[in-house]
Amino acid sequence: MPSFDGVPLDVDVTLPPSGDGPFPTIVMLHGWGGSKAMFESASASSAYSNVALASRGYAVVNYSARGWGRSCGVPASRTAGCERGWTHLADQRYEIRDTQYLLGLLVDQGIADPRALGATGVSYGGIQSLELAFLRDRVRLRNGKLVRWRSPKGRLLTLRAAWARWGTADLAGSLTLNGRISDARRARVGASWEPLGIPKQSYINGLYSLAAISAYLAPPGADATADLTTWKAITDAARETPAARSLVRELTRYHGAAGVADRRRAVAPLLIQNGWTDDLFPAIDGVYAYRLAGSGRRGFVALQIGDLGHPRAQTRLGEEGVFLRQGLAFFDRFLRGRRGGPGNGAVTAFLQSCPESTPSRPLRARGWDSLARGRLILASRASGTVTSDGGDPTVGRTIDPIGGGGACAAVTPTKAPGTLVLERRVRRTTVVAGLPTISMRVRASAGRAYVVARLWSVGRDGKMRLIGRGAVRLRAKQRGAVRFQLLGTGWRLAAGDRVRLELLGRDAPYLRPNDEEGFKVRVSRVRALLPVVGR
Structure with a gap:
């Protein structure tokens, strides 16, 4: 009609x-x-x-x-x-x-x-x-x-x-x-x-x-x-x-x-x-x-x-x-x-x-x-440089929504070049539910720079699974404080598990990489607030 x-x-x-x-x-x-x-x-x-x-x-x-x-x-x-x-x-x-x-x-x-x-x-x-x-x-x-x-x-x-x-x-x-x-x-x-x-x-x-x-x-x-x-x-x-x-x-x-x-x-x-x-x-x-x-x-x-x-x-x-x-x-x-x-x-x-x-x-x-009133904090005064070619490309392909291994894909923890990693072991069962907030100080190079954040749960089997991701676009040569939220996390951490925050300048093939210009971002004073149920 x-x-x-x-x-x-x-x-x-x-x-x-x-x-x-x-x-x-x-x-x-x-x-x-x-x-x-x-x-x-x-x-x-x-x-x-x-x-x-x-x-x-x-x-x-x-x-x-x-x-x-x-x-x-x-x-x-x-x-x-x-x-x-x-x-x-x-x-x-x-x-x-x-x-x-x-x-x-x-x-x-x-x-x-x-x-x-x-x-x-x-x-x-x-x-x-x-x-x-x-x-x-x-x-x-x-x-x-x-x-x-x-x-x-x-x-x-x-x-x-x-x-x-x-x-x-x-x-x-x-x-x-x-x-x-x-x-x-x-x-x-x-x-x-x-x-x-x-x-x-x-x-x-x-x-x-x-x-x-x-x-x-x-x-x-x-x-x-x-x-x-x-x-x-x-x-x-x-x-x-x-x-x-x-x-x-x-x-x-x-x-x-x-x-x-x-x-x-x-x-x-x-x-x-x-x-x-x-x-x-x-x-x-x-x-x-x-x-x-x-x-x-x-x-x-x-x-x-x-x-x-x-x-x-x-x-x-x-x-x-x-x-x-x-x-x-x-x-x-x-x-x-x-x-x-x-x-x-x-x-x-x-x-x-x-x-x-x-x-x-x-x-x-x-x-x-009122869903999650508590907070689990990851913080570090350490600094590092994330780069547009950083990270493990195999991991990026594994967690890509199109053609990757799905929500439960498990990978082996590594410290890849061009990344900054924070970790914390939890002492008791902890339920994370909400939008984790990442804050940091940055000093970006020229070009279309950005910082990717991946949140991982590292279990007793020694494997890590992606439980949150996000990214923030920076302006050319941006300096100072930056704050952004991940796209969402709903996950139960068992006692003894480690929660791991990985910062890098690339999440291909999911996000478009900037290979034609390349960039570097100096990152420091990183702090992650994870919303927690019941504490």
């Missing part, structure tokens, strides 16, 4: 087994590389699917996002109207408006209850779910203006609930790392702008390759709002240029929830899910969205964090079940008026565990700040 601008969308609507409507309605938004079929099932045995939700009394909308599947994605589907039907990368002016338009049509047809509209999605769909929640009752027009959301027949509409899984509110800040995004209570929009970040090279290459073979991409130069091929070339270059800064601002304003975040406005009730070991949209992205939403002070928001998401994550069935029950209860509460679900501001977290089959119980807290 044609969307608001005539682009044909491939849409399915699944109705409850009984009743005439209007029904509480949920849109299920697919991930990158997918289509409407991603969350469609022939039976309710697949709990996160159209049939399962319809069996609970919901009308369910599954559609292929523009530029994917048979919404102009597959060449055979490119009928009249597809001339400019390419993907716009979760753009509020296009993909998000498509969803709002479809819900409005169903309201006008008497199928969807205008007082009970919800959205959920995974990855690419999680990004869009966050945008819908932050827009809530607004629509972004193609000229960038925000107006009230109305159905085609003029009925005022509001989103009432969104469950955003494995998404991000700041796409530029997730695809590139500059170390300025954090869990600060007053979340700052535009933190990823200056300086420009280090590209997540292995992920960006994989995501673009998938789109190149599966999606309808705008021809280079044809559409400045959707020029993914040119955008990738700009990102690959990793240089501070006007084009690069313009791209980051485009992504922040129109392709993520941060672009519509407003401290004066409440978001739609929101449940956010991200993973400690997800190297694409990690725990820090979920916490940042939680903070942007007000941490429960401006409206309902709750947080789910586990060993799940994109690689290196493991996505274990046990925690999936707990989170799914929460998600269903969340929708029942806000779309059907029933009791249950997580409390406002609440955090439910499962730890990373190895081997994957290790049983795990959830941590529960009333808010992010």
